[in-house]
Amino acid sequence: MAGPGKCFLVTGPPGVGKSTLIMRVFEALKSSNPNLKVQGFYTREVRSAGERVGFEVVTLDGRTCPLASTIISSPESMRWPSVGKYKVDVASFESLALPELQI
Numbered sequence: 770m771a772g773p774g775k776c777f778l779v780t781g782p783p784g785v786g787k788s789t790l791i792m793r794v795f796e797a798l799k800s801s802n803p804n805l806k807v808q809g810f811y812t813r814e815v816r817s818a819g820e821r822v823g824f825e826v827v828t829l830d831g832r833t834c835p836l837a838s839t840i841i842s843s844p845e846s847m848r849w850p851s852v853g854k855y856k857v858d859v860a861s862f863e864s865l866a867l868p869e870l871q872i
Contacts (some may be wrong), residue, residue, distance in 0.1 A: 777809075778869065788813055795829050810869045812836055823855060826866045834858075834865040 779787045791818045798807050808829060815823040815838070837855035841847060849856040865868035 779811075791829075800815045808823070808869050828863060828865065828869055832865060834861040836862055836866075 771853050779791060779834050781787050790813050791809075795809075797806060798805055810826050810828045812824045812826055814821050814823055815835075817840075823858045824836040825833050825834045835858045838846070839853065839854050839856070841856060846856050846858070849858055851857070
């Protein structure tokens with residue numbers, strides 16, 4: 770178990786269970802240590818008609834925001850940086866995900 774202020778990064782190929790691992794560890798920590806402060810986020814796919822169209826950030830307390838999308842919804846999103854076929858909403862990520870990394 771990590772000491773105060775420790776961070777964990779879970780990586781791996783799609784579909785191996787990274788998000789499932791995070792949620793199971795989080796639920797186990799909550800049930801065994803109700804007063805323990807645990808914070809963080811994970812990303813999950815956004816699908817439309819069976820096809821991946823983007824990703825969203827999900828905090829461990831359930832808040833969400835867009836992270837990346839192939840669906841351009843505003844003139845502003847045209848200026849977002851690209852990673853492969855996805856446009857990345859950096860401002861959205863910074864407003865929700867980065868504070869979760871603050872210890």
